[in-house]
Amino acid sequence: MTEKPFNFKDYIRPRFFPHIWCPGCGHGIVLGSLLRAVHELGLNKNEIVITSGIGCSSRISGYVDFHSLHTIHGRALTFATGVKLSKPGLKAIVPMGDGDALAIGGNHFIHAARRNIDITAIVMNNRIYGMTGGQFSPLSGSGKKATTAPYLTIDRDFDVVELAKSAGATFVARSTVFHANECKDILKKAISHKGFSVVEILTQCPTYYGRKNKEGDAIQMMEGYKTNTTRIGSKKLEKNPNLIQRGIFVENTEVPEYCKAYDEIIKTAMKGKA
Amino acid sequence: MKDNNIKFIQGNEACVEGAIYAGIDFFAGYPITPSTEIMEHLAYRLPQKGGKFIQMEDEIASMGAIIGASLTGNKVMTATSGPGFSLKQEALGYACMAEIPCVIANVQRGGPSTGNPTHVSQGDVNQVRWGTHGDHAIIALTASNHQDVFKITVEAFNMAETYRTPVVILLDEVIGHMREKLVIPKPGEIPVVARLRTSVKKGVDYHPYLPREDGRLPMSDFGAAHKYNVTGLFHDMWGFPNNDPRVVSELLRHLVDKIENNVNEINMYKEYWLDDAEYILISYGSSARSAIHLAKNRRARGIKIGVLELQTLWPFPSEMVREKCVNAKSVIVVEMNMGQIITQVKNAVDNPRNVFLANRIDGELISPTDIKSILRMIQGKGV
Numbered sequence: 001m002t003e004k005p006f007n008f009k010d011y012i013r014p015r016f017f018p019h020i021w022c023p024g025c026g027h028g029i030v031l032g033s034l035l036r037a038v039h040e041l042g043l044n045k046n047e048i049v050i051t052s053g054i055g056c057s058s059r060i061s062g063y064v065d066f067h068s069l070h071t072i073h074g075r076a077l078t079f080a081t082g083v084k085l086s087k088p089g090l091k092a093i094v095p096m097g098d099g100d101a102l103a104i105g106g107n108h109f110i111h112a113a114r115r116n117i118d119i120t121a122i123v124m125n126n127r128i129y130g131m132t133g134g135q136f137s138p139l140s141g142s143g144k145k146a147t148t149a150p151y152l153t154i155d156r157d158f159d160v161v162e163l164a165k166s167a168g169a170t171f172v173a174r175s176t177v178f179h180a181n182e183c184k185d186i187l188k189k190a191i192s193h194k195g196f197s198v199v200e201i202l203t204q205c206p207t208y209y210g211r212k213n214k215e216g217d218a219i220q221m222m223e224g225y226k227t228n229t230t231r232i233g234s235k236k237l238e239k240n241p242n243l244i245q246r247g248i249f250v251e252n253t254e255v256p257e258y259c260k261a262y263d264e265i266i267k268t269a270m271k272g273k274a
Numbered sequence: 275m276k277d278n279n280i281k282f283i284q285g286n287e288a289c290v291e292g293a294i295y296a297g298i299d300f301f302a303g304y305p306i307t308p309s310t311e312i313m314e315h316l317a318y319r320l321p322q323k324g325g326k327f328i329q330m331e332d333e334i335a336s337m338g339a340i341i342g343a344s345l346t347g348n349k350v351m352t353a354t355s356g357p358g359f360s361l362k363q364e365a366l367g368y369a370c371m372a373e374i375p376c377v378i379a380n381v382q383r384g385g386p387s388t389g390n391p392t393h394v395s396q397g398d399v400n401q402v403r404w405g406t407h408g409d410h411a412i413i414a415l416t417a418s419n420h421q422d423v424f425k426i427t428v429e430a431f432n433m434a435e436t437y438r439t440p441v442v443i444l445l446d447e448v449i450g451h452m453r454e455k456l457v458i459p460k461p462g463e464i465p466v467v468a469r470l471r472t473s474v475k476k477g478v479d480y481h482p483y484l485p486r487e488d489g490r491l492p493m494s495d496f497g498a499a500h501k502y503n504v505t506g507l508f509h510d511m512w513g514f515p516n517n518d519p520r521v522v523s524e525l526l527r528h529l530v531d532k533i534e535n536n537v538n539e540i541n542m543y544k545e546y547w548l549d550d551a552e553y554i555l556i557s558y559g560s561s562a563r564s565a566i567h568l569a570k571n572r573r574a575r576g577i578k579i580g581v582l583e584l585q586t587l588w589p590f591p592s593e594m595v596r597e598k599c600v601n602a603k604s605v606i607v608v609e610m611n612m613g614q615i616i617t618q619v620k621n622a623v624d625n626p627r628n629v630f631l632a633n634r635i636d637g638e639l640i641s642p643t644d645i646k647s648i649l650r651m652i653q654g655k656g657v
């Protein structure tokens with residue numbers, strides 16, 4: 001914990017602003033929660049490498065005053081794996097959009113989870129490709145409108161939490177940009193967790209998803225996150241099982257972390273050397 | 275006394291020995307014939323020296339991982355063959371754009387597609403040059419014997435650091451799998467280039483993409499004093515995305531010039547009996563072995579024939595090739611593809627009509643007899 005009060009200017013690169021996000025985009029709230037989490041954890045900015053792919057959400061990496069690696073579409077976790085394994089002292093944070101993380105990057109997502117390498121993956125889920133102008137993503141779900149689904153989507157969606165769980169992620173949580181404080185607290189735990197952590201954050205894209213699907217403006221969409229979600233196992237859920245659950249689903253500290261496990265390999269190899 | 279420096283090994287292992295000599299710290303890869311022995315040996319060797327090895331979920335991931343590891347200050351490498359090399363192209367272009375030192379070994383098999391995994395080919399020469407999208411420059415080195423595989427591997431790491439660029443080691447199945455003697459040079463015998471790190475102190479502005487006067491770009495490791503941005507977008511000296519036309523054209527020119535303008539420094543080759551040669555065989559990789567064999571054999575019969583063995587394929591050393599071929603009656607390019615380097619040779623020499631192709635594309639190693647047939651045809655002696 002640092003004593004200094006939080007000032008976002010300590011954590012951003014003013015040179016990079018104004019940011020590219022549309023008015024009302026939820027991504028700024030994710031950024032705010034992330035920076036507050038880093039601040040409250042008292043992390044040294046020099047210890048953090050933020051790695052992202054391509055998409056609206058991926059632009060986060062450039063805005064923050066950490067070591068930042070803006071890579072190619074879908075592959076951020078692979079670059080972050082190289083960073084982390086080669087220098088395990090660094091904190092690796094990977095913000096990704098839903099298409100970036102789970103369409104083109106889906107294979108890397110499950111394998112990073114399987115390895116349990118100490119990376120914090122933030123899936124900023126707005127259920128759409130924003131950067132390219134509103135095509136449906138693997139998280140849109142069926143019956144949605146998108147520029148590539150003018151007659152409604154027939155594709156089913158992934159449940160990020162279930163996918164991360166079954167792939168072996170040792171920390172899995174979900175929140176929304178309406179719950180910015182909860183987001184921050186979950187991110188703090190995810191970043192501190194020694195292993196692969198996945199935080200899904202529901203965030204609105206009023207420009208494309210909202211407009212195409214008549215979900216209203218940013219405020220109405222955020223209201224939706226309030227009314228359509230509830231804490232894990234809450235009473236509300238009994239009444240309405242369709243509510244999306246928020247909170248920490250998995251927190252497992254038993255599974256060996258990948259870089260630690262590799263250190264043991266090094267010890268064995270060095271001993272065995274003739 | 276047993277000398278541990280003499281080995282009888284595969285070319286793929288010679289490549290591993292070269293990488294170790296050059297100071298490799300990190301390898302990420304995915305199994306693929308005929309390159310797999312490189313990753314198998316590094317899985318064994320790297321942790322013995324405290325280095326890191328990771329088997330990734332695919333070829334793309336391997337390329338991403340080595341770029342990430344290079345940025346924390348490590349010497350990195352991946353190895354693959356045609357199909358995997360195709361998959362790596364986007365990230366390879368990223369390494370060109372973001373100027374990340376890394377080494378990629380491609381042990382060629384026959385292609386396209388799955389092709390001929392266990393047989394020899396040199397069909398990826400042009401892909402190495404132009405595989406990733408957009409204008410760019412690339413360095414590609416090759417060799418015809420294990421001592422040279424070792425040497426070009428060390429040089430590949432050196433050039434990756436010197437020019438801040440991906441460097442491709444282009445081997446072929448015959449070289450990769452053949453066993454022959456390798457004498458590992460003593461430390462210091464081949465110079466090893468270390469990562470050039472910035473001397474800019476903490477708290478002072480560091481411009482990751484502002485070249486020094488000599489054109490080199492000192493790096494700062496992720497985790498060290500300077501926090502900066504790395505991106506595949508066109509960027510300014512801070513590493514910030516920028517699409518100002520001037521910034522875009524300057525960066526693109528820099529990326530190409532830093533390599534094309536140093537073609538003489540990058541150029542590695544060997545020559546055999548060229549001084550009075552009327553016939554010159556230009557070859558590289560395992561094909562060069564047959565070319566040298568044939569030339570030696572013909573020399574013994576009084577034919578003035580020599581061999582120019584290319585080790586640097588890209589940037590193509592046009593000027594050197596032109597000079598060497600100035601007095602030749604005929605030039606025969608010996609390669610195992612439909613004619614890839616021959617295009618460069620024709621562009622380089624004064625008289626492209628005197629350039630002929632001796633090739634083989636059926637997965638078998640081109641033999642001295644194959645080359646002899648072409649030579650006899652050119653000599654007007656019939657096949």
Ligand code: SF4
Pocket residue numbers: 020021022024025026027056057126130131204205206207208
């Ligand atoms: S397009 Fe959507 S996701 Fe992208 S910045 Fe605009 S609102 Fe945000």
